[in-house]
Amino acid sequence: MPIESEHRDTDSPYVTRVWRGQTSGAGFMNSVATSTWELVFWEDDGVVHAAVRGPETRPTAVVIDGESESFGITFAHGASMPHLPSRRLIDSESESVHVEGGRFVLRGEEWEIPDFENAEQFVHKLVRAGVLTRDPLVDDVVWGGIARVGTRSVQRRVASATGLTAGAIRQIERARQAALLLGEGVPTAQVVHTLGFYDQPHLARSLQRFIGRTATQLQNPAPEDALSLLYKTELGDGS
Structure with a gap:
């Protein structure tokens, strides 16, 4: 295919x-x-x-x-x-x-x-x-910027523009970046450190939830294992 x-x-x-x-x-x-x-x-x-x-x-x-x-x-x-x-x-x-x-x-x-x-x-x-x-505030906040308005206003504006919370956006984007790095051959421990996961089990849960693959599957993909388009983004702090 x-x-x-x-x-x-x-x-x-x-x-x-x-x-x-x-x-x-x-x-x-x-x-x-x-x-x-x-x-x-x-x-x-x-x-x-x-x-x-x-x-x-x-x-x-x-x-x-x-x-x-x-x-x-x-x-x-x-x-x-x-x-x-x-x-x-x-x-x-x-x-x-x-x-x-x-x-x-x-x-x-x-x-x-x-x-x-x-x-x-x-x-x-x-x-x-x-x-x-x-709404330019939304993109700034998602990638770690500081808003000059109240927290509730920020949450409301992010949800209105994206349908998601800023935290959910960061979690998804971090998992995507992890998948990219693992696919490029970066060791799992280094991915954990670089992207701020608590530990390897935290990374594993994130990959399964958002990517549907394990770290091993991403590092050694089967020929028929096709993923949708992934690309690098400017990743802010997330949890």
Whole structure:
């Protein structure tokens, strides 16, 4: 089951990553937990789909059957679409009701489907139209910044923009970083120390909860063991 993917950085404050991928054959892919939400487009058996996909708080198995191409825009933690409450999107998605002729429906309006190269221009259009907004405090707090407002206000604003608590976001992101380091061959004890886990059992629980794999499985993956897109982020302090 070949899976090819690539992703790139972006200078947009609304976006974390832009990615695209292609699969063929049959099998399963392990979609690991992620604290961010995405706008995703994919073609399956000649049919194009579009959906807003929310944060995933647990790993899930995704069935791969045949050839499929996909493209996505992963948004920063402070970015949100007011017409789609963040809590409704957790471990879920909202698929466009109509996709045809290179266009899709979002907030009841038709939009031209973007691509890997012009994602930022498309995001700018969403911002100008008021479809996409951003609370800069949220991203700062998530990555360890200090807010100049009360704790309850911070919690409310993080939850409103992401559907998650800042603590949950950090736990998910730390587990993802651990999976990356282990996959690169970094010793387990070093991962524990580098990312601030209490001990190896704490790391093991985090990996099982958010990645669905053990440290050994990540260090020595089976050829058919496919994981969803992982990439390095700026990790703040977490627990």
